[in-house]
Amino acid sequence: MIPILECRNLTKRYEQKVALGGINLQIPRGRIVGLLGPNGSGKTTLIKIATGLLTPTEGELWIGGYPVGVETKKMVSYLPEHTYIPLHMRVEEILSYFEDFYEDFDRERASVMLEHLNIDPAQSLKTMSKGTKEKVQLILVMSRRASLYILDEPIGGVDPAARDYILRTIITNFDSDATVLISTHLIADIEQVLDDVIFLKYGRIVEAGDAESIRSRAGKSIDALFREVFRC
């Protein structure tokens, strides 16, 4: 089966700095994958290339057998690190927005999740707290029946209860043959849900594979291994 995401010699340079250096990677379908690394390791650069927000200097990235473009944007549901939904909109308007542009958007699913959180669809996004906005964003992203979900630091900057909610939402709302790629440096909270992990350091892959195999081989948790690999 075609991997959902494939990188071939993927490189991104900014003047003197190499953000990604010749990444070769295949991510299979139906897995929850942790993209792990400290700040500046290239996680967001890789994600931006995968979502079409950046063009590589060299190499290629393919999603579901397509080069990054309109077809891949139909397949990818992306949650960036910060609030990206227009704040002047009300919740019901942003639901209509997603419904208009994404054929795979399940409005019913989104409405149910919003109701569970007691979020009024008539409420304006700019009147919400940061945490509530992030939950609305997550609901929008996870309400798409995408082939690949890319979540950039979905649990950073929120309280522990919200983190649990976010992780539960991620696990219970994606289709079994879809892949979830989670970029984070908060390993301990997310480790238990990961099937595979990719460690990025200075724009290169230093470790990649099945999470359980890595734990057995290293004789320690992914979190402990991360601290060892990325010790300052």
Next chain:
Amino acid sequence: MLGKLWKYDFKATWLYLILSYVILVGYTIVVKLTGIEIGMPKTVESFTWLMRLLLYVGFIIVAIGVQLFTYVQIIRRFYKNMFSDEGYLTNTLPVKPWELLVSKVLIGAFWIALTSLVMALCLTVLGTALPQELRRLVSGLFWDVMRKVPLSTFIFTVILLILSPFQSVLTLYACICAGQLFSKMRILAAVLIYLGYKVVESVIGSLFSAILMRFTDEYGTIQLIYGLILSLAIIAGGYFVCHLVLNKHLNLE
């Protein structure tokens, strides 16, 4: 998809712009209802003359304000929706970059054209406050020119008027996009690029005008043709710059 993009661009921009038109039209109606005629005062010291002057100066200020506000809203929408946090949503929509760009160009040109139309209507209403002799003179001059001017000159003028909003919008957008090529101070870079472009445009425009003066007829047909070619070139160039940045050099902060 283009229709949907335009719908959301319109929804994001209409409220404050329509409000600004309401203010301008409201002010115009107030001036008209005061019944104050434009014309030379009987005595310089008269209070009526002063009121008249203040009201019309006020109209000019409000009109310029509405014009500037329109440009600010267009620039703000483009920058915010394409290159700020909202850009992470806009640029990951399953639409082609040219569709995003065309939608923004159409909404920008729409509002510039509508602002011009509203101002023209307000000026027409205020024009009815001219003394009758002056109104007859202006009207007479206008129809005299319309009868004598060649059809080609008229057509070129109309085409130039239609292209003008697109030229303005694409110039602004291209400067904003060019600013995105810098790693820091992108807004400042965009402003400086725009100012630099305006200087170059002014210098080249003056040079060509001086040269073409020798060859043009009494209606400035050659200059109109030059203006048309220049306008099309600027529109094409602006579109090219924007498309290149959005397609190949996008790098949101």
